[in-house]
Amino acid sequence: MKVAGFFAGVGGIELGFKQAGFDIVWSNEIDKNAAITFKENYTHTLIVDDISNIKSCDVPDVDIIVGGFPCQAFSVAGYRKGFEDERGEIFFQLARIINDKQPRVIFIENVKNLLSHDNGNTFKVIKETLESYGYHLLSKVLNSADYGNIPQNRERIYIIGFKNKRDYDNFEMIEPINLDKTILDMIDFTKKVDEKYYYTKDKCIFYDELEKSIVKKDTLYQWRRRYVRENKSNLCPTLTANMGTGGHNVPLVLTDFGIRKLTPRECFRFQGYPEDFKLPAKMAKSHLYKQAGNSVVVPVIKRLALNILSALNKTDEQNI
Incomplete structure (x- = not known):
C-alpha cells in the first residue's frame, strides 16, 4: 500500500x-x-x-x-x-x-x-x-x-x-x-545536560518564583507568565510549537542538577519518536522545539x- x-x-x-x-x-x-x-x-x-x-x-x-x-x-x-x-x-x-x-x-x-x-x-x-x-x-x-x-x-x-x-x-x-510509561521513561533526572537548558539566577529574572514552586522531581511544570503550574496528572503537558523560545508553554523539570527545560530529544520522546530518529546536530534548538511541538x-x-x-x-x- x-x-x-x-x-x-x-x-x-x-x-x-x-x-x-x-x-x-x-x-x-x-x-x-x-x-x-x-x-x-x-x-x-x-x-x-x-x-x-x-x-x-x-x-x-x-x-x-x-x-x-x-x-x-x-x-x-x-x-x-x-x-x-x-x-x-x-x-x-x-x-x-x-x-x-x-x-x-x-x-x-x-x-x-x-x-x-x-x-x-x-x-x-x-x-x-x-x-x-x-x-x-x-x-x-x-x-x-x-x-x-x-x-x-x-x-x-x-x-x-x-x-x-x-x-x-x-x-x-x-x-x-x-x-505504563511514565515521565521517568522519557527524562533522566540524574543526567547532566548542556548548561543552556538550565535556569539560573543570573540568566532568569523569575528564577526565585521557579525555585519556590518547582519542588518535585517526578513531574513537569510550566511557567505561565506570572506563576508556575504543576502538572498534577504526572503527564507532560501538551507540547507546542513555541516551546524553547521563552514562551509560557515551556515544560520544566527539577533534576539532580537544577531546574531546566526539556531538551529537544526529550520532546521528541514525548511524541513517541524512537531513539534512532535523527535530529540535525547543527540545527538551532528553537527549530527542533517547533518541529516537535508541531x-x-x-x-x-x-x-x-x-x-x-x-x-x-x-x-x-x-x-x-
Whole structure:
C-alpha cells in the first residue's frame, strides 16, 4: 500500500504508517528547516514547496493520502479565525488534490478545537467537502495518554475517510490501552545536560518564583507568565510549537542538577519518536522545539494505520 503525505513536518504521520507496514513514496512540506530533519530520516521524494504550487499530476498515484494541515487557524493559539484566516484555506488545497487523485483512504490529523470551531461550522464544511468526493468518514478525538502509551496529555482529532464502503465497514477504531510509561521513561533526572537548558539566577529574572514552586522531581511544570503550574496528572503537558523560545508553554523539570527545560530529544520522546530518529546536530534548538511541538504522537498513528491496513486486507480477501 503506497502513501503520499502532505504537511509532512518531520514525517511523524509517515513514520507511523511506515511502522505499520505501508510504503511511503512521496511527501510535501513547506518549512525548509523541518525538511532538513525529514531528509535526515527518509529517502523517498520530498517536495519542499507550498501546497498551492503542487499540481495533482505532480503527486504519484497512491492508495492513501495522509496529512495534518496547519492547525493554527483552528486552535486557540490561532485566535480561532478558521477559514477567515488564510491558513484555513490550506484545507481546500488538500481537498483539491484528494478529489483529483481519489485515493482509497484519506487520513487527517488536527487539533481537537477543529470540532468546535465556529460552532461546528468549520468541521461541517470539511466533512461535507470530503463526503461530496465520495468518502465515508469517521472521526474521533484521541488522547496520546489513553491511546498511545505516551505520558503526554495531547488530544487530537483523527479523520479517516474510505472511498470503499466495505473498507469503512471493516475498519475498527482503536480502543484505549494501559499507560505504563511514565515521565521517568522519557527524562533522566540524574543526567547532566548542556548548561543552556538550565535556569539560573543570573540568566532568569523569575528564577526565585521557579525555585519556590518547582519542588518535585517526578513531574513537569510550566511557567505561565506570572506563576508556575504543576502538572498534577504526572503527564507532560501538551507540547507546542513555541516551546524553547521563552514562551509560557515551556515544560520544566527539577533534576539532580537544577531546574531546566526539556531538551529537544526529550520532546521528541514525548511524541513517541524512537531513539534512532535523527535530529540535525547543527540545527538551532528553537527549530527542533517547533518541529516537535508541531508533530504527532507516532504510536497513535501506528495503531490507527495498522487497523486501516487490517480493514483493507479484509476487504481484499472478501473480494477474492
